[in-house]
Amino acid sequence: MSVADGAVRRSRAVAGEALRREAIEAAAELLVSAGPQALTMRRVATAIGASTTVLYTVFGGKDGVADALYREGFERLRARLEAVVAADPLVRLHELAHAYRRSALTDRSFYAVMFERAVPGYEPGPESLEVARASLAVLVDAVRDAMAAGLLGGDDPEPVARLLHAAAHGAVSLEISGHLEGEGALRCFRELTAAAFAASARPAAR
Amino acid sequence: MSVADGAVRRSRAVAGEALRREAIEAAAELLVSAGPQALTMRRVATAIGASTTVLYTVFGGKDGVADALYREGFERLRARLEAVVAADPLVRLHELAHAYRRSALTDRSFYAVMFERAVPGYEPGPESLEVARASLAVLVDAVRDAMAAGLLGGDDPEPVARLLHAAAHGAVSLEISGHLEGEGALRCFRELTAAAFAASARPAAR
DNA sequence: GAAGATCGATAACGTTGTTTTTTATTGGGA
DNA sequence: TCCCAATAAAAAACAACGTTATCGATCTTC
Incomplete structure (x- = not known):
């Protein structure tokens, strides 16, 4: 329990951390x-x-x-969502939705780990679910901005963001499951996200 | 290649069919x-x-x-959907949506085989996808009825049914993935399906 | 410098999906 | 009636998997 001991433990820890990163990248590549x-x-x-x-x-x-x-998958998703920039909040939300779809279709295997249960035994614990939730903070922020600009109704952005997520996710999930063909898949995605936007725009109507 | 030969082949075939049913039921039970x-x-x-x-x-x-x-899973889903009866087409559609959710939450393992890829190597071929599509004919029929009654816009029930399916599926999928908690899950489901209904009611607005 | 602990590689175990070998059964011809 | 060929199922084997136990080696500490 000396100072050196701490240093050793730390050096081993950083070595382990480097190995961990390397392993994660190899696993992701695979x-x-x-x-x-x-x-x-x-x-x-x-x-x-x-x-x-x-x-x-x-x-x-x-x-x-x-x-x-x-977690790596949600980290990558977050990076893709954060890369979306648009002045108008509503345009930004639409582009976020399409970025979500593109991300899912591009990294299908990651999507499978994240939303299907591609690794047989595994299901995310509470902490990992929290990481997942946090990676969609961009979406929540965009909804908040749209609300502040008066483009969406309501004052709590969280449930609206969840609604938009569910809309995008539903169309993407069916598309990936093979239930929607190329042309109709995009149309379904557009219609469902538009429907969610429209519903969020006038929350009193529900 | 005699008549007896054919009879034998047939008898063996029915024996194989019985065995097949037995195996499917055992697998489903497992x-x-x-x-x-x-x-x-x-x-x-x-x-x-x-x-x-x-x-x-x-x-x-x-x-x-x-x-x-x-296929067995979609057959069971179809049975659940067909059990829904309601005079008003819109009420029927709402109840179909809730029956879909109930079915998914009840037979989670079947749902996993049908929409997540729970059996590692397997993904459905075109014929099985067609079986799956056919099992949602009840939904298409209900949409058609609603259109005939003037409760939904448009004249082609298929894409509208797909939209409603995607809406219900999106909320259910997120719920099953653990991203929605009990209370918010049902609310998200209700809001998203309602949004899809509303969008289908006035298709010119999109 | 020696004792002790710690960590990684090798090898093993049990289980999986699948295939091969063997055994039993069954129909058809002499 | 008896024997043979074909067929199907059972037993066993095989490769690969996740996981664990054994065994050196390395590294810290006294």
């Missing part, structure tokens, strides 16, 4: 390039030139890897 | 009672008192079992 099926402990281990044992000390098990990918 | 994780070829085989080999002759592999469960 996930994206070969799908959730290819995400095995052995493959991740060999991808970082290590054995499976270290993955168990760092992640605890496959659930830990899945959890890291879950 | 799926519902213990989740997608517990759905293994060995367990299904022992549940029907047979060996795994027969499952491979009947279903071809685990994908075949998953496909059978996929």
